[in-house]
Amino acid sequence: MKMIFAIVQDKDSSRLSAKFVDNNIQATKLSTTGGFLKSGNTTFIIGIADERVNEVLEIIKATSHKREQFMTPPVSLDNTVGGESTYPIEVQVGGATVFVLPVEQFHRF
Amino acid sequence: MKMIFAIVQDKDSSRLSAKFVDNNIQATKLSTTGGFLKSGNTTFIIGIADERVNEVLEIIKATSHKREQFMTPPVSLDNTVGGESTYPIEVQVGGATVFVLPVEQFHRF
């Protein structure tokens, strides 16, 4: 048994929750802020058998890894008339920080 | 020294807190959601000397284990007149998921 701490961006958190449910992986969600990732983030605590650790890591990586996204910035109110000056810009989103911890005992009561 | 992570149902959380206080066990409470247990749940982080781990596990088990409860379902508004159709039903409540983790250093400042 291992305990996995995964800190992901809030925006990836519900998709990741759904993936855990699909794959029968039990995860508990903590609300956390700042630090590893700039914006709001969520920490998952996952208890998993040793032989499924890689599977969990692959799911976290596939769902939450850092990637670029094109985003159209909101139109500024004091824009020049016509507004053709609003171009999509590339921003970095996502990212996950993951710790795998040894577990000495695991119980369900 | 060990660190115990105990995830219990919200409904058992204040009784468990009180037991920890009674037994001079220092626990910190995190608000958590979903996963190991269906409804709202609470995660306790407990720091405890090796020789008291079993004592803590017994308290968690006694206070928060899975059990059946009879519950009278709320009377439905579109019930047939007379309402004798409302019987208590058996539901499962409680349950705890517990991890005992090794600790390399413990400090109080």
Next chain:
Amino acid sequence: MKMIFAIVQDKDSSRLSAKFVDNNIQATKLSTTGGFLKSGNTTFIIGIADERVNEVLEIIKATSHKREQFMTPPVSLDNTVGGESTYPIEVQVGGATVFVLPVEQFHRF
């Protein structure tokens, strides 16, 4: 790599956050209650290379250790006229409980 859990009083939490940022230490903040410290407290989860563990412990100790403070109690409304009876009193503030945990794997995706 180690994982450090540091539980400090809310009142020391933003100063400690700032110190972590200054020293390029990545920390995630959890909102927690009760237990190790009487009033509201905050739990930091810190991932750090083995050789920087002592540095992190020194920062936590310097910023959050238990200390005495003189506090003027609020003037009671049913005080005797004149109010000279309000003296500063010494109260204990701060304090940190810190666990250093072994980490088997650490990933950033």
